[in-house]
Amino acid sequence: DSHSSSRGAAEMRPDGLIFIGKEEDIKKSGRITAKINGREIVVFYHEGKFHALDSRCYHEGGPLCRGEIEDINGQACIVCPWHKFKITLETGEGLYEGINPLEPSPTPQWQSKGVKQRIHKLTIDNGSIYVCPPDLSVSFDSDYFAEKYKNGGELAM
Numbered sequence: 001d002s003h004s005s006s007r008g009a010a011e012m013r014p015d016g017l018i019f020i021g022k023e024e025d026i027k028k029s030g031r032i033t034a035k036i037n038g039r040e041i042v043v044f045y046h047e048g049k050f051h052a053l054d055s056r057c058y059h060e061g062g063p064l065c066r067g068e069i070e071d072i073n074g075q076a077c078i079v080c081p082w083h084k085f086k087i088t089l090e091t092g093e094g095l096y097e098g099i100n101p102l103e104p105s106p107t108p109q110w111q112s113k114g115v116k117q118r119i120h121k122l123t124i125d126n127g128s129i130y131v132c133p134p135d136l137s138v139s140f141d142s143d144y145f146a147e148k149y150k151n152g153g154e155l156a157m
């Protein structure tokens with residue numbers, strides 16, 4: 001019977017929080033990916049704030065860790081490198097530009113499809129960043145790809 005942790009496994013504290021990295025390192029690089037229970041997440045540092053999301057896009061599993069951050073209507077969004085879907089860093093909402101055909105001269109407006117990408121709760125403690133294990137009793141569209149690319153999935157970049 002083996003209770004030894006495998007090499008590269010996430011470091012879990014007694015309170016369940018999982019160590020992701022040093023605050024300073026993530027500030028410098030702007031983003032890092034990490035595995036929590038085999039699930040790939042990405043942590044961004046943007047305009048003074050940290051955000052953790054599933055790293056595989058809810059649309060078809062594109063690598064959000066390789067996307068650009070754009071400001072849309074005052075909301076910082078990650079733009080998926082595969083088909084340019086926009087996801088808010090703060091809430092994981094998918095944004096789309098929609099028009100109301102009933103308006104006399106319809107102009108596209110950014111609208112939310114709701115929360116599509118799972119956001120992970122971050123804790124900063126003593127210069128280190130931790131996340132909580134995901135609450136899987138609530139599901140999000142990105143769960144499908146998080147599961148699909150679990151423990152691997154270095155391909156499809």
Ligand code: FES
Pocket residue numbers: 057058059060061062080081082083084085
């Ligand atoms: Fe992200 Fe299609 S996979 S936009």
